[in-house]
Structures are given as structure tokens and as C-alpha cells.
Amino acid sequence: MDARARELLGPPAAVAQRIGSSVSPGPSHLAACLDGGARQTYREFPMHLTETEFIGALVQSKRRVRRTEVLCEAGDPFSHVYVASSGSFKSFVLTEDGRQQVTGFYIGGELMALDGIESEHHRVTITALEDGEVCVISFAHLEEMSSKTPHFQHQFHKLMSREIVREQGLMILLGVMRAHERVATFLLNLAERFRARGYSGTQFNLCMTRGEIGSYLGLSLETVSRVLSHLNDQALISVKQRCIAIPDAHALRAVIGQRAL
Amino acid sequence: MDARARELLGPPAAVAQRIGSSVSPGPSHLAACLDGGARQTYREFPMHLTETEFIGALVQSKRRVRRTEVLCEAGDPFSHVYVASSGSFKSFVLTEDGRQQVTGFYIGGELMALDGIESEHHRVTITALEDGEVCVISFAHLEEMSSKTPHFQHQFHKLMSREIVREQGLMILLGVMRAHERVATFLLNLAERFRARGYSGTQFNLCMTRGEIGSYLGLSLETVSRVLSHLNDQALISVKQRCIAIPDAHALRAVIGQRAL
DNA sequence: CGCGCCTTTGAAGGAGCTCAATTTAGGTGG
DNA sequence: CCACCTAAATTGAGCTCCTTCAAAGGCGCG
Numbered sequence: 198m199d200a201r202a203r204e205l206l207g208p209p210a211a212v213a214q215r216i217g218s219s220v221s222p223g224p225s226h227l228a229a230c231l232d233g234g235a236r237q238t239y240r241e242f243p244m245h246l247t248e249t250e251f252i253g254a255l256v257q258s259k260r261r262v263r264r265t266e267v268l269c270e271a272g273d274p275f276s277h278v279y280v281a282s283s284g285s286f287k288s289f290v291l292t293e294d295g296r297q298q299v300t301g302f303y304i305g306g307e308l309m310a311l312d313g314i315e316s317e318h319h320r321v322t323i324t325a326l327e328d329g330e331v332c333v334i335s336f337a338h339l340e341e342m343s344s345k346t347p348h349f350q351h352q353f354h355k356l357m358s359r360e361i362v363r364e365q366g367l368m369i370l371l372g373v374m375r376a377h378e379r380v381a382t383f384l385l386n387l388a389e390r391f392r393a394r395g396y397s398g399t400q401f402n403l404c405m406t407r408g409e410i411g412s413y414l415g416l417s418l419e420t421v422s423r424v425l426s427h428l429n430d431q432a433l434i435s436v437k438q439r440c441i442a443i444p445d446a447h448a449l450r451a452v453i454g455q456r457a458l
Numbered sequence: 459m460d461a462r463a464r465e466l467l468g469p470p471a472a473v474a475q476r477i478g479s480s481v482s483p484g485p486s487h488l489a490a491c492l493d494g495g496a497r498q499t500y501r502e503f504p505m506h507l508t509e510t511e512f513i514g515a516l517v518q519s520k521r522r523v524r525r526t527e528v529l530c531e532a533g534d535p536f537s538h539v540y541v542a543s544s545g546s547f548k549s550f551v552l553t554e555d556g557r558q559q560v561t562g563f564y565i566g567g568e569l570m571a572l573d574g575i576e577s578e579h580h581r582v583t584i585t586a587l588e589d590g591e592v593c594v595i596s597f598a599h600l601e602e603m604s605s606k607t608p609h610f611q612h613q614f615h616k617l618m619s620r621e622i623v624r625e626q627g628l629m630i631l632l633g634v635m636r637a638h639e640r641v642a643t644f645l646l647n648l649a650e651r652f653r654a655r656g657y658s659g660t661q662f663n664l665c666m667t668r669g670e671i672g673s674y675l676g677l678s679l680e681t682v683s684r685v686l687s688h689l690n691d692q693a694l695i696s697v698k699q700r701c702i703a704i705p706d707a708h709a710l711r712a713v714i715g716q717r718a719l
Numbered sequence: 720c721g722c723g724c725c726t727t728t729g730a731a732g733g734a735g736c737t738c739a740a741t742t743t744a745g746g747t748g749g
Numbered sequence: 750c751c752a753c754c755t756a757a758a759t760t761g762a763g764c765t766c767c768t769t770c771a772a773a774g775g776c777g778c779g
Contacts, residue, residue, distance in 0.1 A: 314619030
């Protein structure tokens with residue numbers, strides 16, 4: 198349970214013997230790209246790049262986006278990746294019966310659209326959940342920089358690997374967890390990501406609808422709502438519309454692993 | 459439905475406008491590493507590396523493995539990646555209540571253990587489902603080669619991206635599909651991978667148990683068995699223990715998207 | 720201020736899980 | 750080569766969790 202907690206809450210460095218608990222629906226986290234200052238391109242890299250420096254060196258342009266605006270669409274030719282700068286984003290694919298499956302939520306500093314490299318076309322559509330800004334990074338440029346600097350390259354590989362790990366966590370969530378466990382996991386993960394961004398990890402606003410959460414967690418929107426209400430009744434969280442408070446993360450974490458609520 | 463079919467069956471090149479259908483539980487496919495011949499390290503790379511050449515240039519050693527043997531274990535320090543040469547493999551994580559969640563099945567030419575890069579420790583345990591052989595690739599060597607050759611680097615990025623896409627497909631499967639759709643998707647994907655490897659895509663042996671399939675698909679082993687029996691009754695497939703025949707892949711594909719069986 | 724979208728809550732039904740018993744296959748030793 | 754033994758697979762029955770359908774309440778935006 199503690200291993201799980203650490204996993205859930207510590208996106209990057211944590212090492213777990215048991216990773217069953219490593220449900221980390223959070224995307225690749227980049228502490229960078231948060232202010233507009235890092236637009237220059239370094240010619241000489243320090244030996245050990247932080248993620249911030251890594252991104253700062255890459256960013257060529259920023260783009261303002263409004264709520265519901267589309268960053269890239271499934272099927273589009275792939276040429277750029279994006280880093281959420283401010284605001285929040287979701288990625289999704291459409292099933293042929295028209296429903297959308299949300300594949301990720303992204304907040305500040307997180308890297309998006311890595312799935313497009315393989316087929317050279319985007320596999321997901323990414324839209325803004327609220328007004329914000331994204332860093333636009335040319336993938337060709339990224340690879341060029343990458344080949345020039347081993348540490349730079351390694352940083353990038355880590356970020357891609359992190360996306361793989363993130364999705365593995367989601368597979369566990371979708372494969373074995375109950376509804377209340379999924380929601381609790383989701384909230385704790387989100388809380389930690391807000392905390393890492395400098396916001397409160399104990400109180401925050403959900404930037405997505407119940408339906409989007411449900412799609413992401415493999416649940417109906419009604420179930421998400423019901424579970425939130427139930428957790429609220431148990432005083433494990435406090436819910437008022439989009440506003441969530443987690444008075445005791447440890448207590449909330451305890452519901453993960455419980456077969457029944 | 460056709461888009462879905464193409465996606466399901468064409469692991470690499472297929473480009474879909476709608477990717478909702480892109481459920482591709484198959485891992486990164488490498489046509490290489492299938493015979494023992496490609497052990498040399500090229501000094502000069504051709505401009506356009508095939509996957510075969512890509513892997514051939516990397517492989518430093520091969521290793522025989524027996525059924526149930528562990529390739530790498532969750533928590534182990536990460537230093538190598540593996541390519542299934544012959545035989546088949548599964549990757550899984552353990553939930554803290556001791557059950558295992560299978561995260562992937564791998565057959566010839568498919569790249570494994572990319573999840574370990576991020577934390578420098580393996581996140582999954584990989585074991586052999588039958589006696590076989592793996593190519594062992596030093597990741598440090600891979601990165602070194604990668605930085606020397608842009609096309610080499612790009613090939614590797616594509617493979618990592620493919621793993622991300624694969625897991626996205628699985629998320630869709632776990633998130634929105636019914637039991638019969640999951641099983642049909644799984645069988646069609648496996649069939650295509652066997653076909654691509656030169657084996658029959660219409661008749662093959664499952665190298666994993668019902669329980670392992672169930673874990674991978676987020677179903678109980680009984681449900682997997684029931685669905686297989688039911689598909690068999692409908693003459694959509696023929697099942698006899700581990701031996702599966704798919705007389706008409708197109709017909710089987712049609713069950714994907716049906717809300718009820 | 721009203722309209723639309725999101726959310727909440729209830730009730731009923733169903734898909735799949737769990738528990739349990741039986742059958743089958745595969746491996747081992749006599 | 751056969752009998753045994755264990756693990757895997759099949760099949761059934763009841764139950765549970767979650768979905769679906771439905772209706773009402775709330776918030777924000779034009």
C-alpha cells in the first residue's frame with residue numbers, strides 16, 4: 198500500500214519492487230515550459246540536463262489555445278509534439294460507433310502526441326479543456342538535437358518510456374480495479390500532479406467533465422458521479438461540482454485495494 | 459469496420475483517420491532477430507534502415523530460455539532490452555494483493571522491456587511462455603549507435619512510439635469493449651502477428667493459458683473460455699484447447715463493434 | 720433571465736465474476 | 750505402455766457491480 202502510494206504520488210524517480218501498484222495515469226511530466234522565458238536554443242549542453250532544460254532547449258514557439266480548440270487530430274501528418282504550458286488538455290480516439298475514448302489528461306509541463314512518431318500520423322486528437330498555452334516542438338528538431346547530445350537523447354528516451362509506463366498503469370487500472378479504486382487512483386494522481394506544479398494537492402478544480410473522467414477510467418459518467426458522492430459521504434473527499442478537496446490523501450489511498458467499498 | 463480491420467491486422471504502416479478502431483494489442487514488431495546470422499555491428503549504415511537491419515546491427519548476444527524462465531524482473535536495474543527471437547513471452551506486473559496483470563504477449567521479432575528506461579529499473583517481469591531464444595541488447599549500446607546515425611535513431615523512436623500506440627489500443631479495448639469483442643480483437647491481432655512471422659494466420663496454437671489471456675483482456679478465465687466456446691458454436695472460430703482456427707477473419711471481425719453477442 | 724450542458728440520484732436490468740463441479744490434456748514414474 | 754497426477758479448460762448457477770434509462774436539480778453563458 199505504501200509502495201503504491203509512493204508510486205501514485207511520485208511520478209518520476211520512484212522505484213518499486215512490486216509495480217502492480219504503479220497505477221500512474223499521469224502523463225510524461227515536464228517541469229519545464231511553464232514560463233515564456235526559455236526560447237533560446239543552447240549550442241552547448243550541460244552534461245546533465247534537467248527536464249526543464251531539456252524542454253527549454255527545444256521550444257521554438259508557443260501557441261495560445263482556447264477551450265475545445267484542437268491541437269492535432271487523429272490522422273493528421275505528424276511533425277510536432279506539444280508540451281502543455283498552461284491550461285489543461287485531453288487526448289482521445291474515436292471508436293467507429295462515434296464514442297470517444299479519452300487516453301490521457303495533460304496539465305502543465307507534460308508532453309503530448311508521442312504516439313504519432315510510429316506511423317508518422319497522429320493517432321489521437323488533442324483538445325484544450327480550458328484556455329491555455331502549448332509549447333510546440335518540431336520533432337525533426339528534437340531528433341536533431343537528440344543525436345548531438347547523448348544526455349539530451351537519454352532525457353527524451355526517458356520521457357517516451359514514461360509514457361509507456363503511464364499507459365501500463367492505466368492498463369492495470371482498467372484491467373483489475375473496481376470503480377471506487379479507479380476514481381480514487383485518478384484523484385490521487387491528479388492531486389500529485391497539481392502539487393508538483395506548485396498548486397495545491399489537497400484542493401483543486403477538475404478541468405474535465407464526469408463523462409470525460411468516465412471515458413478515461415472505463416466507467417459510465419453516472420458511476421463516476423456516484424462514486425464521488427459516495428467518497429464524499431464517507432468524508433474521504435469533499436466534492437462540490439468540479440471542486441475537489443482531499444483532506445487526507447492517506448485515507449483515500451486506503452480504498453485502493455479494497456475489493457468492495 | 460474496415461478501418462478497424464486494417465488497423466487490427468496491419469501493425470505498422472496502416473494510417474487511419476479514425477483510430478478508435480486501432481486496437482492493436484500487439485507489441486512492437488521487429489521482423490528481425492529471427493535467425494542467428496545478424497550479429498555483426500555495421501560501421502557504416504545505409505541511409506534507410508529496415509527494422510531487420512536495425513535490430514541486426516544491435517544484437518550482441520543471444521540467450522536460450524526455457525518455459526517459465528524469467529528474462530527480467532520488476533525492480534531489477536535496467537540495462538538491456540530484449541527481442542523475442544523464437545518462442546513467446548509475456549510481461550506482467552504484480553498487484554499488491556498478489557494477482558498478476560499481464561501487460562503484453564510477445565512473439566518473434568518483438569521488442570520488450572522499453573518501460574525500464576524511465577526509472578532505470580524494470581517495471582515488468584518478463585517470462586518465457588515456451589522454450590525459445592531472445593536477443594539481448596545493451597541499452598547503452600543502443601543509445602550510442604542511435605546518436606551516431608539519424609536513421610537508426612528514428613527507427614528506435616518509431617519502435618518506442620509503437621509501444622505507446624499498442625498500449626493505447628489496449629486502453630480502448632479495456633475501456634469500451636465487451637468480452638466477445640475483446641477476445642475477437644485479441645485473436646485477430648494474434649493471427650496477424652503469426653501471419654507476419656510467416657506462420658499461418660488462420661490456424662495457430664495459443665501459447666498462453668485462458669487465465670493469462672483473461673488477465674491481459676481484463677476478463678476472468680471463465681469468461682474467456684465461455685466466449686471462445688460461444689464463438690466456436692457460431693462457427694466464427696474453431697477451438698480445441700490451445701489450437702485455434704479462424705476460417706473467416708472477416709466474419710470474426712464483424713463481432714467487434716456489436717454491443718451484444 | 721432562460722436555455723443548454725453538466726451533474727446528481729433513482730430504479731431496473733444485464734454482463735461478467737465467483738464459486739463449484741466435471742472433463743481433458745500433458746507429464747511422470749512405475 | 751499404461752496409470753496416475755496435476756494443471757488447464759469447460760460448463761453451470763447465483764450473485765454483484767456496473768450500465769442503462771429516466772427524471773430532476775444546478776451552474777454558466779449568451
